[in-house]
Amino acid sequence: MAEGEWQPKILAIICNWCSYAGADLAGSARTQYPPDVRAIRVMCTGRVDPLFIMKAFADGADGVLISGCHFGDCHYLAGNFKCAKRMFLMKSILKDIGIEDNRLRMTFVSASEGAKWANVITDVVETVKELGPSPISAFNKN
Amino acid sequence: MAEEKKQPRIGVFVCHCGTNIAGSIDVKAVQEYARTLPGVIVADDYQYMCSTPGQTKIDNAIKENDLTGVVVAACSPRLHEPTFRTATKEGGLNPFRFEMANIREQDAWVHMHDNAGATAKAKDAIRIAVAKAALLEDLYPKSVPVEHAAMVVGAGVGGIQAALDLANAGIKTYLIDKLPTVGGRMSQLDKTFPTLDCSQCILTPKMVDVGRHPNIDLRTYTEVEAVEGYIGNFDITLRKKARGVLTPTEATEKGIVGGGCNGCGDCDAVCPVIKPNPFELGMKPRKAIYIYHPQVTPLIYTVDFDSCIKCGLCVEACGEKKAIDLDMADAFETVKVGTVILATGYDIFPIEKKREWGYKQFDNVITSLEFERLICASGPTGGHLIRPSDGQTPKKVAFVLCAGSRDNTGVGKPYCSRFCCMYSLKHAHQMMEKIPGCQPYIFYMDIRSFGKQYEEFYYRIQDEGAKFIRGRVANILEDAKTKDLHVYAEDTLLGQPVDLTVDLVVLAAAIEPTQGIDPVRKMFGVSCSQDGWMLEAHPKLNPCGTTTAGVFLAGVCQGPKDIPDTVAQAEGAASAASIPIHMGKVELEPYFAQCIEEKCAGCGMCVNLCPYSALALVEKDGKQVMQVTEAKCKGCGTCGGFCPGGAIYMQHFTTPQIVAQIDAFLLGGEE
Ligand code: FES
Numbered sequence: 001m002a003e004g005e006w007q008p009k010i011l012a013i014i015c016n017w018c019s020y021a022g023a024d025l026a027g028s029a030r031t032q033y034p035p036d037v038r039a040i041r042v043m044c045t046g047r048v049d050p051l052f053i054m055k056a057f058a059d060g061a062d063g064v065l066i067s068g069c070h071f072g073d074c075h076y077l078a079g080n081f082k083c084a085k086r087m088f089l090m091k092s093i094l095k096d097i098g099i100e101d102n103r104l105r106m107t108f109v110s111a112s113e114g115a116k117w118a119n120v121i122t123d124v125v126e127t128v129k130e131l132g133p134s135p136i137s138a139f140n141k142n
Numbered sequence: 143m144a145e146e147k148k149q150p151r152i153g154v155f156v157c158h159c160g161t162n163i164a165g166s167i168d169v170k171a172v173q174e175y176a177r178t179l180p181g182v183i184v185a186d187d188y189q190y191m192c193s194t195p196g197q198t199k200i201d202n203a204i205k206e207n208d209l210t211g212v213v214v215a216a217c218s219p220r221l222h223e224p225t226f227r228t229a230t231k232e233g234g235l236n237p238f239r240f241e242m243a244n245i246r247e248q249d250a251w252v253h254m255h256d257n258a259g260a261t262a263k264a265k266d267a268i269r270i271a272v273a274k275a276a277l278l279e280d281l282y283p284k285s286v287p288v289e290h291a292a293m294v295v296g297a298g299v300g301g302i303q304a305a306l307d308l309a310n311a312g313i314k315t316y317l318i319d320k321l322p323t324v325g326g327r328m329s330q331l332d333k334t335f336p337t338l339d340c341s342q343c344i345l346t347p348k349m350v351d352v353g354r355h356p357n358i359d360l361r362t363y364t365e366v367e368a369v370e371g372y373i374g375n376f377d378i379t380l381r382k383k384a385r386g387v388l389t390p391t392e393a394t395e396k397g398i399v400g401g402g403c404n405g406c407g408d409c410d411a412v413c414p415v416i417k418p419n420p421f422e423l424g425m426k427p428r429k430a431i432y433i434y435h436p437q438v439t440p441l442i443y444t445v446d447f448d449s450c451i452k453c454g455l456c457v458e459a460c461g462e463k464k465a466i467d468l469d470m471a472d473a474f475e476t477v478k479v480g481t482v483i484l485a486t487g488y489d490i491f492p493i494e495k496k497r498e499w500g501y502k503q504f505d506n507v508i509t510s511l512e513f514e515r516l517i518c519a520s521g522p523t524g525g526h527l528i529r530p531s532d533g534q535t536p537k538k539v540a541f542v543l544c545a546g547s548r549d550n551t552g553v554g555k556p557y558c559s560r561f562c563c564m565y566s567l568k569h570a571h572q573m574m575e576k577i578p579g580c581q582p583y584i585f586y587m588d589i590r591s592f593g594k595q596y597e598e599f600y601y602r603i604q605d606e607g608a609k610f611i612r613g614r615v616a617n618i619l620e621d622a623k624t625k626d627l628h629v630y631a632e633d634t635l636l637g638q639p640v641d642l643t644v645d646l647v648v649l650a651a652a653i654e655p656t657q658g659i660d661p662v663r664k665m666f667g668v669s670c671s672q673d674g675w676m677l678e679a680h681p682k683l684n685p686c687g688t689t690t691a692g693v694f695l696a697g698v699c700q701g702p703k704d705i706p707d708t709v710a711q712a713e714g715a716a717s718a719a720s721i722p723i724h725m726g727k728v729e730l731e732p733y734f735a736q737c738i739e740e741k742c743a744g745c746g747m748c749v750n751l752c753p754y755s756a757l758a759l760v761e762k763d764g765k766q767v768m769q770v771t772e773a774k775c776k777g778c779g780t781c782g783g784f785c786p787g788g789a790i791y792m793q794h795f796t797t798p799q800i801v802a803q804i805d806a807f808l809l810g811g812e813e
Contacts, residue, residue, distance in 0.1 A: 027247025
């Protein structure tokens with residue numbers, strides 16, 4: 001963590017069976033990635049209520065990542081698919097209210113893809129850093 | 143749901159995990175920070191929280207401080223959540239009043255050179271966990287009865303062993319295989335290394351055993367069609383493929399007394415259709431009505447409806463036994479079992495993809511499995527090893543090891559297939575034994591002879607005169623006239639190029655997961671690793687289990703292994719699969735959905751979203767509300783993620799809990 005550099009606040013909501021396990025695997029393999037993302041575990045991405053995403057942005061999150069199993073691999077058959085459908089809605093709402101829609105991302109990382117998890121996080125952090133602070137967090141400060 | 147509310151009193155325990163965590167995170171600072179968080183009454187740290195003294199700390203802290211919730215910041219909850227739940231329970235709290243902050247796998251280990259970043263992340267993770275812990279409630283696992291039956295999918299040597307173990311433990315076991323016989327790959331092998339036992343001789347007694355064990359319900363030529371339910375109560379629909387032939391039992395059921403197939407083969411003799419025999423890898427013909435190989439269990443003929451021309455000659459030949467029914471259709475049956483073992487084996491990697499070795503381009507390039515059939519006394523040549531091009535006995539034979547294994551070119555497989563070294567040594571031995579004056583050349587990268595008596599076997603083959611050339615074969619070309627083969631490689635020990643002319647090349651082709659197994663894997667909710675092998679629950683500590691409770695793995699479907707390892711894992715899986723059945727009941731995690739009836743508008747959207755039909759609309763106090771069948775609910779929360787009225791209460795992952803976590807992260811931090 002370089003002194004003085006702006007640290008984005010990025011929330012990840014990830015499913016227990018694939019992405020959480022993939023993130024654990026990145027750990028066991030000691031694959032290094034930037035420390036800017038905080039993860040909350042749910043059983044399945046199907047649990048992700050659009051409210052959670054809206055709440056995170058309202059609270060000033062600079063980015064939100066939803067990560068689950070690959071299509072067809074969801075532990076509960078198709079929760080990830082149902083979540084993915086909600087993502088389109090969320091992205092269009094974000095655009096409408098003036099938040100860049102690439103602050104919100106959904107990825108699919110399996111339990112064996114530790115390296116992919118590290119890449120995803122690195123990429124998300126880079127994207128959000130390029131975008132800079134979320135307009136809402138700036139607004140909240142004033 | 144709603145209990146009398148008590149002000150949250152939370153204890154936080156930060157684990158050093160030796161230096162695993164403490165090496166990259168300032169544990170003291172984190173522990174002191176935790177003490178300042180709202181609701182936190184005690185904060186402590188310890189070398190190893192999972193040790194007995196560590197757990198005792200939790201136990202004592204709960205009692206001394208009348209805690210309402212416990213947070214442990216340590217490794218992944220996927221590893222130690224059960225441990226700390228037990229500790230929480232020992233202290234007198236409901237075990238679901240425990241929350242874990244993962245500061246090892248998802249923090250200390252992945253930010254090893256960023257102390258400040260990792261420490262800040264740990265503080266946030268604990269703040270998030272404390273916010274959730276403040277809202278946790280007492281929950282009670284649901285106990286459900288377990289069906290006293292099991293299913294084994296795949297009847298190779300692993301599946302056979304697992305089924306026998308389960309059956310001998312007194313459990314009714316369905317053993318199914320998509321082929322018309324049990325036996326799997328092992329029945330195609332001639333001899334096994336390093337003991338040189340005849341593969342059929344050691345396997346057939348077991349095949350016969352599964353055929354007549356009173357507790358085994360053998361279903362060959364049968365596939366899994368659909369899976370429903372959960373540990374203890376799987377409802378599995380089987381597709382019994384149309385076999386075109388009645389067993390004696392089926393015939394009796396149909397009132398054909400004394401009828402049914404007795405394996406006489408009269409039909410086979412008259413059938414006019416000739417097809418390649420897949421058991422002999424196409425090196426022998428087969429009729430449209432066939433037995434898979436001479437030792438099939440059960441001994442019942444099968445009609446290959448893809449090639450049958452329905453001429454009816456076989457029906458005539460069968461005569462009074464009336465065993466053949468050319469109009470038979472697939473039949474479906476749903477059976478109930480408590481646990482399942484997957485033992486679906488492997489296929490040979492299509493080695494023709496490695497074009498440089500000329501398989502399927504040059505007649506005299508064969509695979510090891512073809513060699514196995516050619517050297518086998520019951521094989522297509524009666525055990526005479528011949529060159530496919532001219533039927534001559536080969537004298538100089540090159541064995542190419544790691545053919546498609548340990549291959550990072552993107553064409554082959556990156557992993558080691560684990561038994562090719564050993565069977566290639568065995569092949570060299572077998573040909574030297576059968577063909578006087580012959581010379582095997584083994585092209586290898588490394589000889590991996592890791593098992594019991596394997597290294598000794600390697601020395602023996604060296605002594606017998608096999609030549610070993612260390613180097614990967616770059617290219618194989620055919621002499622168009624003689625059909626001899628030029629093998630080009632680099633001898634990496636001598637640092638010299640090799641150009642060797644041989645009569646026959648045997649490719650020790652890599653193995654890969656069974657073709658078309660993915661739908662079955664997914665039906666059981668089992669994940670796979672990147673190379674497609676089924677994923678075990680934990681690579682070290684739970685190699686037979688999967689993330690689906692009640693589903694276990696045996697044999698190569700989990701990753702390449704040889705026969706002893708397969709049998710050992712099968713016995714392990716059988717033992718694991720028998721535990722819930724013998725216990726008679728299992729506890730389901732209580733992550734059930736609940737309906738908040740005042741908020742429910744009865745729209746029914748959730749009913750359609752639920753993948754398990756656990757939700758239904760019912761009439762209550764004059765209005766429609768959703769109702770949950772807890773035993774069917776697996777707790778994914780998909781209904782809760784969608785309910786427009788926020789009327790669904792996902793136990794342990796409630797909306798207030800998750801929102802509190804989000805708020806704690808984004809609003810609760812130090813500025
Ligand atoms: S369980 Fe991973 S997305 Fe459903």
